[in-house]
Amino acid sequence: xxxxxxxxxxxxxxxxxxxxxxxxxxxxxxxxxxxxxxxxxxxxxxxxxxxxxxxxxxxxxxxxxxxxxxxxxxxxxxxxxxxxxxxxxxxxxxxxxxxxxxxxxxxxxxxxxxxxxxxxxxxxxxxxxxxxxxxxxxxxxxxxxxxxxxxxxxxxxxxxxxxxxxxxxxxxxxxxxxxxxxxxxxxxxxxxxxxxxxxxxxxxxxxxxxxxxxx
Ligand code: ATP
Numbered sequence: 001x002x003x004x005x006x007x008x009x010x011x012x013x014x015x016x017x018x019x020x021x022x023x024x025x026x027x028x029x030x031x032x033x034x035x036x037x038x039x040x041x042x043x044x045x046x047x048x049x050x051x052x053x054x055x056x057x058x059x060x061x062x063x064x065x066x067x068x069x070x071x072x073x074x075x076x077x078x079x080x081x082x083x084x085x086x087x088x089x090x091x092x093x094x095x096x097x098x099x100x101x102x103x104x105x106x107x108x109x110x111x112x113x114x115x116x117x118x119x120x121x122x123x124x125x126x127x128x129x130x131x132x133x134x135x136x137x138x139x140x141x142x143x144x145x146x147x148x149x150x151x152x153x154x155x156x157x158x159x160x161x162x163x164x165x166x167x168x169x170x171x172x173x174x175x176x177x178x179x180x181x182x183x184x185x186x187x188x189x190x191x192x193x194x195x196x197x198x199x200x201x202x203x204x205x206x207x208x209x210x211x212x213x214x215x
Contacts, residue, residue, distance in 0.1 A: 003033035004100035018177040062199035089125035101126040107136035
């Protein structure tokens, strides 16, 4: 069987080293053929204003340039309307009917999964790989706790042996960086150096996308 494909979705508003380091460590650990970065088009759970989709996409492209195993997949941005993970997975599954697909999520995102559209189907379409984030604990009760009991595994080989269906939780190097904090830093006229790739920092400066509106 070919190596699994990792799918890493997010608003990436902006992309930062917390995302990139997580993707890199999971790529290595899980021996993924590639990690596809999927910037969200019109996120259903998000009300705050975003940098324009095209700019978020450019930032993701700039961030992964030079890392051949990191691929930018703009299918959610090309789709009109809300971008639901279940639709994205159905789409990718059509392209790769037999392949192991690993949906990569931070623990905060994983805990929100029961609020996602048709969330139970997600586990039949892909494996879910959860990266620990600082301060978040794996669920042991509620609907996700039950799903963890049925589908949780500590055995990496299971992610290669079947195309979907398992949940694997793994601690990655903890980088306490969030896009929300980065946007706040810009608003406070602080420098994002060493928190985001230099090319992303430059795009943020030249576009002025997170700067406080001038009165
Ligand atoms: P925001 O602060 O705007 O909510 P964010 O920094 O959490 O953004 P997203 O684009 O919403 O970034 O996250 C995409 C994915 O990356 C999610 O699965 C999220 O859990 C994960 N993620 C975000 N920041 C980190 C981090 N520092 N370490 C590991 N995973 C992260």
